[in-house]
Structure formats: structure tokens, C-alpha cells
Amino acid sequence: MPSPLVLDDPQLLRQQARIGAAWCDADDGGHLMVHDPASGALLAQVPRMGAAETGRAVDAAEAALPAWKRLDAGARGALLHQWNALVLQHAEDLARLLTAEQGKPLADARAEVGYAASFIAWYAEEARRTYGEVIPGPAGDRRLLALREPVGVCAAITPWNFPYAMVTRKAAAALAAGCTLVLKPAEQTPLCALALMELALRAGIPPGVLNVVTGDPVAIGGALTASPRVRKISFTGSTEVGRLLMRQSAPTLKKLSLELGGNAPFLVFEDADLDAAVEGLLTAKFRNAGQACIAANRIYVHDAVYDDFAARLARAAAALQVGPGAQPGVQIGPLIDADALAKVERHVADARAHGARVLAGGERHALGGTYYRPTVLADADARMLLAREETFGPVAPLFRFRSEEEAIAAANNVEFGLGAYLYSRDHARIWRCIDALETGMVGVNSGLISTAVAPFGGIKQSGFGREGARQGIEEYLVVKYVCLGGLG
Ligand SMILES: NC(=O)c1ccc[n+]([C@@H]2O[C@H](COP(=O)([O-])OP(=O)(O)OC[C@H]3O[C@@H](n4cnc5c(N)ncnc54)[C@H](O)[C@@H]3O)[C@@H](O)[C@H]2O)c1
Numbered sequence: 305m306p307s308p309l310v311l312d313d314p315q316l317l318r319q320q321a322r323i324g325a326a327w328c329d330a331d332d333g334g335h336l337m338v339h340d341p342a343s344g345a346l347l348a349q350v351p352r353m354g355a356a357e358t359g360r361a362v363d364a365a366e367a368a369l370p371a372w373k374r375l376d377a378g379a380r381g382a383l384l385h386q387w388n389a390l391v392l393q394h395a396e397d398l399a400r401l402l403t404a405e406q407g408k409p410l411a412d413a414r415a416e417v418g419y420a421a422s423f424i425a426w427y428a429e430e431a432r433r434t435y436g437e438v439i440p441g442p443a444g445d446r447r448l449l450a451l452r453e454p455v456g457v458c459a460a461i462t463p464w465n466f467p468y469a470m471v472t473r474k475a476a477a478a479l480a481a482g483c484t485l486v487l488k489p490a491e492q493t494p495l496c497a498l499a500l501m502e503l504a505l506r507a508g509i510p511p512g513v514l515n516v517v518t519g520d521p522v523a524i525g526g527a528l529t530a531s532p533r534v535r536k537i538s539f540t541g542s543t544e545v546g547r548l549l550m551r552q553s554a555p556t557l558k559k560l561s562l563e564l565g566g567n568a569p570f571l572v573f574e575d576a577d578l579d580a581a582v583e584g585l586l587t588a589k590f591r592n593a594g595q596a597c598i599a600a601n602r603i604y605v606h607d608a609v610y611d612d613f614a615a616r617l618a619r620a621a622a623a624l625q626v627g628p629g630a631q632p633g634v635q636i637g638p639l640i641d642a643d644a645l646a647k648v649e650r651h652v653a654d655a656r657a658h659g660a661r662v663l664a665g666g667e668r669h670a671l672g673g674t675y676y677r678p679t680v681l682a683d684a685d686a687r688m689l690l691a692r693e694e695t696f697g698p699v700a701p702l703f704r705f706r707s708e709e710e711a712i713a714a715a716n717n718v719e720f721g722l723g724a725y726l727y728s729r730d731h732a733r734i735w736r737c738i739d740a741l742e743t744g745m746v747g748v749n750s751g752l753i754s755t756a757v758a759p760f761g762g763i764k765q766s767g768f769g770r771e772g773a774r775q776g777i778e779e780y781l782v783v784k785y786v787c788l789g790g791l792g
């Protein structure tokens with residue numbers, strides 16, 4: 305199907321899945337339609353695959369595993385470095401594809417391409433550092449060793465909001481460790497994953513090492529979780545689906561990494577630099593139109609600075625440029641789909657019904673479609689849906705607090721524990737908050753914490769496992785203990 309998207313390298317727009325050495329269609333010829341959220345226009349179509357095709361992808365990953373795991377770690381690293389180089393070489397095309405498929409502003413799309421590439425570059429090096437250990441054990445005729453080995457055939461299921469970065473932070477770590485992978489991208493954003501697949505092949509990564517299956521998430525997920533040959537699943541997405549995949553994986557006792565939902569608190573203390581806090585919140589709240597797992601979902605502001613901060617934030621939010629991501633200067637793109645818009649409207653309406661005051665936005669944008677005005681709500685409280693649920697949209701509810709203890713208790717009073725942010729210049733307070741916050745990550749006087757060199761992940765209902773950093777490759781390794789005797 306011809307696409308309205310124009311790329312310098314049209315080969316990057318792939319409308320078939322990749323299994324082993326072949327680009328292929330669904331067995332029954334069915335398709336998923338991919339739409340541009342900025343206009344609703346049909347962008348492309350990809351195969352609507354199911355269990356049978358998924359089984360063949362697992363076959364391909366299993367067949368490719370022996371040679372890939374035996375490959376010298378430096379050689380695996382070199383192939384990943386080449387993949388990284390190609391991603392950066394085609395960054396503009398990849399950014400255009402991302403904006404067309406997911407909607408984020410082109411500047412943010414370019415940033416995500418660089419962020420996604422940084423995971424490949426990082427794990428290209430980590431491939432060479434999966435060290436084992438010689439254990440100081442009993443003297444005499446034995447030596448004790450702990451070897452680190454690749455888990456084997458792995459699967460990854462990724463979300464639509466960062467469709468490059470969420471793929472490379474799994475695939476690069478898995479391949480670096482010597483594993484092979486079957487990837488199912490989100491049905492809203494398969495084209496980004498398929499473009500990365502194309503570049504992996506051009507980099508020389510052998511067929512079958514990486515496979516991309518598009519289509520019915522329930523059927524594909526069911527096949528991946530049920531297969532005893534799939535030894536690990538890495539999932540990023542909602543907590544609801546994460547729990548389901550964990551239940552489905554129990555019979556085959558898979559190794560799991562679950563990067564799930566969030567509900568990040570953002571604390572502004574009375575001693576905070578308010579300009580810095582506003583700037584940090586514009587990023588932590590409005591990046592990707594609020595469609596980020598670590599987006600600030602609840603903003604707690606000390607009573608002494610509440611009105612001043614609220615006024616500054618309202619002015620800044622109202623000044624954000626809303627429009628199609630491909631339009632120069634746009635800072636807030638469309639929400640991914642009508643369901644996302646409906647959730648945002650439900651949260652705002654519920655908050656207003658419970659007494660929240662609109663300081664900025666509070667309604668759909670005049671552009672129509674799934675555009676929503678950046679919104680600031682005052683007088684938010686714990687009764688509101690947005691206090692308990694992840695809004696996943698450009699809505700900043702301001703809660704008031706009068707003591708550090710009250711702020712920490714409120715921040716922790718949710719089932720999630722992914723990210724948290726705090727602004728203060730009191731270092732004793734900063735450390736008390738770091739110690740007390742029940743989250744996997746804390747941003748202090750910073751609204752953007754994501755980087756490939758740091759361990760990303762949560763606790764509580766935000767899941768377990770870490771991605772990025774040294775820890776990220778451990779998710780794809782197992783330890784084999786060797787007792788080497790007879791050496792007397
Ligand atoms: N913790 C993180 O790093 C992180 C990052 C991004 C997004 N998220 C979370 O993801 C959610 C938004 O993303 P989303 O809407 O894509 O989440 P989602 O859970 O609806 O979908 C995520 C992926 O799971 C697949 N999926 C859905 N149902 C499935 C099933 N029954 N079996 C197998 N796969 C299934 C989807 O096709 C998609 O590929 C938010 O809660 C957000 O917080 C978390």
C-alpha cells in the first residue's frame with residue numbers, strides 16, 4: 305500500500321514482518337492499519353499475525369541462537385556498533401517516521417532517535433563485560449567458577465509512546481548478552497520497530513537473531529508466554545497487561561522484566577528555585593504530551609509558594625505550541641488515539657466536579673482530532689481520579705501541602721512506584737526525601753532523568769527489573785556455577 309510518508313530512504317518504511325531470513329505477510333493475508341495521529345490519515349499497513357507466525361519466529365530465534373551466543377563478544381559488539389552507526393546515519397528519516405506514526409514533535413522524535421541509539425552504543429560495549437568470577441573457595445584440588453551465560457531465546461513486547469527507545473533498550477541488551485529475540489511492537493507503532501529491524505540487517509546482524517512479529521497482541525503474547533523455548537520476556541507497558549503476562553508465563557517459569565505503569569509525584573518545596581521547578585515540570589509533565597511512564601502525574605506544592613508557582617506554571621503551559629508534530633515549533637503533538645483523549649477528558653471532568661479550578665487549558669484544542677490543550681488544575685485533592693490513576697496526557701494537577709511529612713505520605717499513597725521528582729535546595733531534606741520515596745527512580749532538581757547509562761525501572765505495581773546501565777544486561781544473563789575438581 306503506498307504511504308503518504310516521504311523518506312530519503314524508502315526502504316526504511318517496511319510493511320511486512322520479519323521472521324528469520326524473510327520479510328513476510330500474515331498467513332491469512334490480514335493487516336493492521338497504521339494511522340497518523342496528527343491527521344487520522346492511513347499511513348501504512350502491517351501483517352496481522354498470530355500464534356502460528358509467532359511459533360515460526362521462535363523457531364528462527366532458536367535456530368540462530370547457537371552461532372550467535374558462540375560469537376566472540378567483541379564481534380557481537382562490533383555488529384551492534386554498526387547498527388548504532390546506521391541508526392544515527394538515518395536519524396532524520398527515522399524521526400520523520402516516528403512523528404508520522406506516534407505524533408510527537410519532530411524535535412522530540414530526533415531526540416528519541418539519539419536516545420534509542422545510545423542504548424545500542426552502550427550495550428555494544430557491555431557485550432564485552434559479561435564477566436564471570438573465580439570464587440576463592442576450598443584449597444586443594446578444586447577451583448570454583450561463576451560463569452555468566454545468555455538466557456537463550458527471549459521475547460520483548462513494547463509500547464507505542466517511545467517506539468524506538470523501548471525497543472533498543474531491550475533488543476540491544478539481549479543481543480549483546482548473546483541472546484536472540486522475538487519482538488512484538490505496539491500495534492499503533494510497528495513501523496519504527498520494522499525500520500530498526502531493516503537497519504539491524506544492514507548492520508550484518510544475522511537473520512533470526514532479531515525477529516519482529518506484528519499483529520494480534522493477545523495471540524502473539526499467548527504464543528510467546530506459552531512457549532517453553534522462550535526463556536525470558538521483557539515487557540514495557542501497562543500494569544494490567546504486565547500482570548497478565550506474568551500469569552501466562554508462570555507455567556514455563558520464564559525470567560521476566562516488567563516496566564509498567566507510573567504515577568509520578570512532583571514535589572515543590574518552599575525553598576525550591578521556582579523558575580527551575582517550572583522548567584523541570586514542563587519537561588516532566590508535557591514531554592510527549594504527557595504520554596510518558598515517568599510523567600509527573602501529581603504535583604505537590606508547598607503552601608508558601610503555591611499561588612506563585614501555580615501562576616508561573618499556568619503562564620508557561622498556556623504558551624506551549626500545540627499542533628502536528630511535523631510542524632516547526634510545535635511542542636505538544638496529538639494524543640495517540642481517541643481512547644487516550646477520552647481518558648484525559650474523564651480525568652479533567654472528574655477533577656472539576658470535585659472542585660478543581662482550571663488555570664490553563666482544560667479542554668480539547670481548537671485543532672480538533674486528539675489535540676488537547678496543556679492543562680493546569682489548582683486545588684486538586686486525593687478524591688480525584690487523577691490522584692490514583694495515570695492520566696497519560698497533558699494535565700498538571702496542583703495539590704497543596706504544608707509539611708514534608710505530609711508531602712511524602714501523599715507521594716507514596718499510590719500503588720505505583722516508578723519515578724518521582726523533587727525540587728528543593730536543602731540537602732538534608734533532599735536526602736530525607738530520597739530515602740523516603742517509594743519509587744525506583746528519583747529526579748532531584750531535574751525533570752528529565754532518562755539515560756542509557758542509568759538503571760531505569762520501578763517497584764510496587766510499576767514492575768521489576770532494570771533497563772539500561774550495567775544492570776540492564778543482567779536481565780538477559782544467567783549464572784552457571786562450575787566446581788572444577790581433580791586438580792590435585
Ligand atoms: N515503565 C516503563 O518503562 C514504561 C514505558 C512506557 C510505557 N509504560 C506504560 O505503558 C502504558 C502505555 O503504553 P500502552 O498503551 O502501549 O500499554 P499496553 O499495556 O496497552 O500495551 C503495551 C504492549 O502490550 C501489548 N499488549 C496489550 N495487550 C496484550 C496482551 N493481552 N498480551 C500480550 N501483549 C499485549 C500491546 O500490543 C503493546 O505492544 C502506560 O501505563 C505507561 O505507563 C511504561
Ligand SMILES: O=C[C@H](O)CS(=O)(=O)O
Binds near residue numbers: 596754760
Ligand atoms: O514512557 C517512559 C519511557 O521509559 C520513556 S523515557 O525512558 O522516560 O524517555
